Structure formats: structure tokens, C-alpha cells
Amino acid sequence: METGSVTAPVGLRERLQAALGEAYVLERELGGGGMSRVFVAREEALGRDVVVKVLAPELTAGLSAERFAREIKLAAALQEPHIVPVHAAGVTVDGLPWYTMPYVEGESLRARLARGPVPPAEAVKVLGDVARALAYAHARGIVHRDVKPDNVLLSSGTAVVTDFGIAKALQQARTVPPGGTATPADGLTQVGTPLGTPAYMAPEQAAGDPATDHRADLYAWGVVAYELLAGRHPFAGKASAQ
DSSP states (O other), X not given: OOOOEEOOXXXXXXXXXXXXXXXXXXXXXXXXXXXXXXXXXXXXXXXXXXXXXXXXXGGOTTBOHHHHHHHHHHHHTOOOTTBOOOOEEEEXXXXXXXXXXXXXXXXXXXXXXXXXXXXXXXXXXXXXXXXXXXXXHHHTTOOOSOOSGGGEEEETTEEEEOSTTHHHHHHHTBOSOTTOOOOOBTTBOOTTSOOSOGGGOOHHHHTTOTTOOTXXXXXXXXXXXXXXXXXXXXXXXXXXXX
């Protein structure tokens, strides 16, 4: 997890801290993505750092907190060395879902790619670790739906996959019917459309096919593999709709 601190939106940190109570003390915010704001907090009882993610307000319109909590429990059951597990989850007083995960020392695969070419042996090791995480989750009926370099963390020579099940939890927790009003955020799709990152979506996922399954993760894994081995995205320069 990269450690560049940024300033949180006014009031969000306070609302999140109130929801966490005395169990966690927020220390700083990390750079987040379109789906969430990311904080580092101290878990008081165990004296360890954790990551706390709170979903962006624009993603929570029409979201059932109860359904989201049920889906998060499925993700929390995943216990595999190459998966960053979910520890706890809840909602703020104004209905923003949050969840905690272990703090991983290291960098994202996206940051590693930005530093230059990845040696073939390193690329193969990373891809193998990600494949093992996917195989474990798929065998238990859990699909990631947002496999990309940003969600792969590198730490002590090992690759781990983060945010497993979050995109599906958001999708399943929707109460707004397809075609509802949506506001784009950082390339992530919203209400009434598939959740994920267009550049890594399988065609059926991009089309919003409700039958989309684990094979969409394998497609995304293939895109990441190409990017690692060739040094560029396979569809670089092409519109995502293509």
C-alpha cells in the first residue's frame, strides 16, 4: 500500500471515525480510487495498523446497507495467502459502507509498472500468485469483478489481491433498477451499469450481462498478464467500448 498522504474531504474523516468508535483510530488518508476513500487506522485492541475503506457517496445511491453487509461476509470468509482478507465492516451514520483490511507494506502492481519493465521471472511469479488467489475464490463461488494492477499489492516478494468481492457486493446491494441515474467516477461504472474498470472488463461484463461469472476474472487476468509481459496494455490507444 503506497503511503502518500492526502487531505480527506471535509467531514468524511469525522463521520467515519464516529462509526468506528474506539476500536480504530484513524491516522492518515492514503490516495484512493473511484470506489472508495482509503485510510490507515490503528486497531487499538491488537495494536496493529489496518486499512479502512469507505465507499464514495456517489456509489451508495440506492444501496442497501443490509445487502452489502451480507455480501461482505462472503468476502470475509476468504482465507488464502494471496488474498487480502476483510476484517470488519459497517456503515457510517449517513449510510456510507466501510470495511477494514490488513495494512500491506509495499506497493501496488500499478506503481511497479510505472517504475519500468518487469523482468519475466518476476512477472511470472506475480501472475502465478494472482492466479492462485482467483482459483481459491472461484472454487468458493466468489468472483472479484475488478482484477487490475491497482488491486494487486506487492510485498516481500509476494503478490496479494485486494478488494475481493467488493464490486459484486455493490452490484448485489443495488436497490435502484437498471437505467437509474448515474454519475461517472474515475472510469468506474455506476447504478444501472456493470461495476468494474472498463480497460480490464470482459465483453460480457462490459455489456452488463447478468450471467457474467468467474471467466470475466480470467479475462482480466489475461489483460494484466499482457501488460506485465509486453510492457503495455493490449488495447492501448483504443476506446474502451471497442
